[in-house]
Amino acid sequence: MKVHEYQAKELFARYGIPVPRGKLVTQVEEVEGVVNELGLPVVVKAQIHAGGRGKAGGVKLAKTLDEARQITQNMLGKPLVTHQTGGQGTIVRKVWIEEGAAIKKEFYVGMVIDRARRCPVLMVSPAGGMEIEELAKEKPELIFKEPIDPFLGLLPFQCRSLAFKLGVDLKQAGKMFMALTRLFVEKDCSLAEINPLILTEDGNLLAIDAKLNFDDSALFRHPDVKEMLDPDELDPLEYEASKYHLNYVRLDGNVGIMVNGAGLAMATMDVIKLAGAEPANFLDVGGSANAEMIAQGFKIILSDPNVKLIFINIFGGILRCDVLAQGVIEAAKQVEVSVPILVRLEGTNVEQGREMLADSGLNFVVGKDLSDAASKIVEILS
Amino acid sequence: MGILVNNETRVLVQGITGREGVFHTTQMLAYGTKVVAGVTPGKAGQQVEGVPVFNTVEDAVRETGANASVIFVPAAFACDAIYEAVSAGIKLIVCITEGIPTLDMMKVKRFLSNHPDVVVIGLNCPGLIAPPVKCKMGIMPGHIHTPGTIGVISRSGTLTYEIDYQLTLAGLGQSTCIGIGGDQIPGSNFIDLLKMFKDDDETQGVVMVGEIGGTAEEEAAEWIKQNFNKPVVAFIAGRTAPPGKRMGHAGAIISGGQGTAESKMEALRAAGIYVAEDLGTLGQTVKEVMGL
Numbered sequence: 001m002k003v004h005e006y007q008a009k010e011l012f013a014r015y016g017i018p019v020p021r022g023k024l025v026t027q028v029e030e031v032e033g034v035v036n037e038l039g040l041p042v043v044v045k046a047q048i049h050a051g052g053r054g055k056a057g058g059v060k061l062a063k064t065l066d067e068a069r070q071i072t073q074n075m076l077g078k079p080l081v082t083h084q085t086g087g088q089g090t091i092v093r094k095v096w097i098e099e100g101a102a103i104k105k106e107f108y109v110g111m112v113i114d115r116a117r118r119c120p121v122l123m124v125s126p127a128g129g130m131e132i133e134e135l136a137k138e139k140p141e142l143i144f145k146e147p148i149d150p151f152l153g154l155l156p157f158q159c160r161s162l163a164f165k166l167g168v169d170l171k172q173a174g175k176m177f178m179a180l181t182r183l184f185v186e187k188d189c190s191l192a193e194i195n196p197l198i199l200t201e202d203g204n205l206l207a208i209d210a211k212l213n214f215d216d217s218a219l220f221r222h223p224d225v226k227e228m229l230d231p232d233e234l235d236p237l238e239y240e241a242s243k244y245h246l247n248y249v250r251l252d253g254n255v256g257i258m259v260n261g262a263g264l265a266m267a268t269m270d271v272i273k274l275a276g277a278e279p280a281n282f283l284d285v286g287g288s289a290n291a292e293m294i295a296q297g298f299k300i301i302l303s304d305p306n307v308k309l310i311f312i313n314i315f316g317g318i319l320r321c322d323v324l325a326q327g328v329i330e331a332a333k334q335v336e337v338s339v340p341i342l343v344r345l346e347g348t349n350v351e352q353g354r355e356m357l358a359d360s361g362l363n364f365v366v367g368k369d370l371s372d373a374a375s376k377i378v379e380i381l382s
Numbered sequence: 383m384g385i386l387v388n389n390e391t392r393v394l395v396q397g398i399t400g401r402e403g404v405f406h407t408t409q410m411l412a413y414g415t416k417v418v419a420g421v422t423p424g425k426a427g428q429q430v431e432g433v434p435v436f437n438t439v440e441d442a443v444r445e446t447g448a449n450a451s452v453i454f455v456p457a458a459f460a461c462d463a464i465y466e467a468v469s470a471g472i473k474l475i476v477c478i479t480e481g482i483p484t485l486d487m488m489k490v491k492r493f494l495s496n497h498p499d500v501v502v503i504g505l506n507c508p509g510l511i512a513p514p515v516k517c518k519m520g521i522m523p524g525h526i527h528t529p530g531t532i533g534v535i536s537r538s539g540t541l542t543y544e545i546d547y548q549l550t551l552a553g554l555g556q557s558t559c560i561g562i563g564g565d566q567i568p569g570s571n572f573i574d575l576l577k578m579f580k581d582d583d584e585t586q587g588v589v590m591v592g593e594i595g596g597t598a599e600e601e602a603a604e605w606i607k608q609n610f611n612k613p614v615v616a617f618i619a620g621r622t623a624p625p626g627k628r629m630g631h632a633g634a635i636i637s638g639g640q641g642t643a644e645s646k647m648e649a650l651r652a653a654g655i656y657v658a659e660d661l662g663t664l665g666q667t668v669k670e671v672m673g674l
Contacts, residue, residue: 116597262629266594270619282629
């Protein structure tokens, strides 16, 4: 799960990571009060989840109140297109206004899960402001890493080592690295980034940007984090699906799919592509889906107007084919199905499932196996 | 013989009285698995399908000689279940549970480094099945498998069923099929299991099923090139997956340009491994490539 910069900064402040003073604004009328409180200059920052805001014009310095108003006016309610948003961009609904800082130096600080080492890794670089992927490609020798032992946590010598690499005050940096690690571990983050961390002209470290992602599997023990979810930042269909514990990802093609299991769902997308068509979505209904979840998934697929065909590919394991069939039949009764449905069932209770579909009076196309289904996709679309 | 389990494997089910626990205990027994005990704290004295239930793993091991465990307890308690099984001397643990926080699993891995003789399969996995010894520690449908000499290692669940079934239809039986799970940090990885298949006389070839995210396939490719002399056919799911989106499994995400299907397929091919592209004909492909 992702959160906004201003939410990440609230958490930073709570854990003792220094951040500039700032205020959230959703209407231009609020700008004056905020500027009066913070003083000039201020930085106006569009709050969307995607990265690359700076280059896209989503972060601007204002030296006067009028400038601050004008910038806010130009951002609010309008789409911001960055290299991460896709062509249509994301509508800016909130801006974060914070006091400007005099920058002497910029650094990168980040923490991620290192899958190969099986632990979090704290990374720093003196090349602040650059994106870490870019940095890793172009100047990997400028990235310094320390693995964090899951039982010991970050150790003082590691803090010193990284602070020396950056050439910053040991005490200040050490405190900040420790605070970031504590936040990462206590809140089950999957990514924490300060890019840039700056050294101010008066010698203080300050996090002028903040990015936090959280482990979805750990949200059950962090209701406070879960509350930070901003549904406006999610694809509406993906958000709808998440309410029913369905794993749905919207794609650009026209063949909607419903599959049990993530691996098989990905492989089904690949099968569609190999057959010469394009998948409209990824949808894993999971192993413990019931008829209602299936029906909801079906509705979600159908609410994408691009969908010209639905391919249901189920290999029954925990999810039995008869349960799937019941869900599809119920959904087809509730929703007006205007596109052909291709079904391929295999596995647990497959005979029952096939019979139920055949007896339902609904018009299903049956794929005997994956290859047969693939050729039928092509047939139906052409 | 296959790997990990044999005729002496006596299975314990942790979380046996839950809905999943009951259903799959019944299925495992029906397949022929020697399920000898179950554990649910506070439910000692009950029975599930004739299997005695104990309060602790220690009691179950002492009373029944259980030596392998399959875990169905909810995510918040699953790691504790692993610690309990290890502490009671269980050497093979299969954890089916999905949705365990990554940081918890890191601690498990660190703990396991002090127990090198313990094998954990999963989390978030379908488990394992060994048709030659009629042992199923997991949730896969038994009837799609048949005894034989192909080993299967997969990061997926239902995709593994698809592939196992195609092998069966192509006349290729299986020695052991293992789903290692879709999380970022699995208990066992491809290399851990390939090492065992290497030493297993009855396994003639291995099918490796990977997916986007991480670098486990790339690492396995390198290891196979250096160490493994049996034929391997690989399949990678997620060639059409967009970057930055988690595709169901916690571990299935392309991030920072890492973990793409292309990178994995390239690494596997560079190591001389045959990468199948068409899932629909995978069974036949394995048959042809392995010359079986």
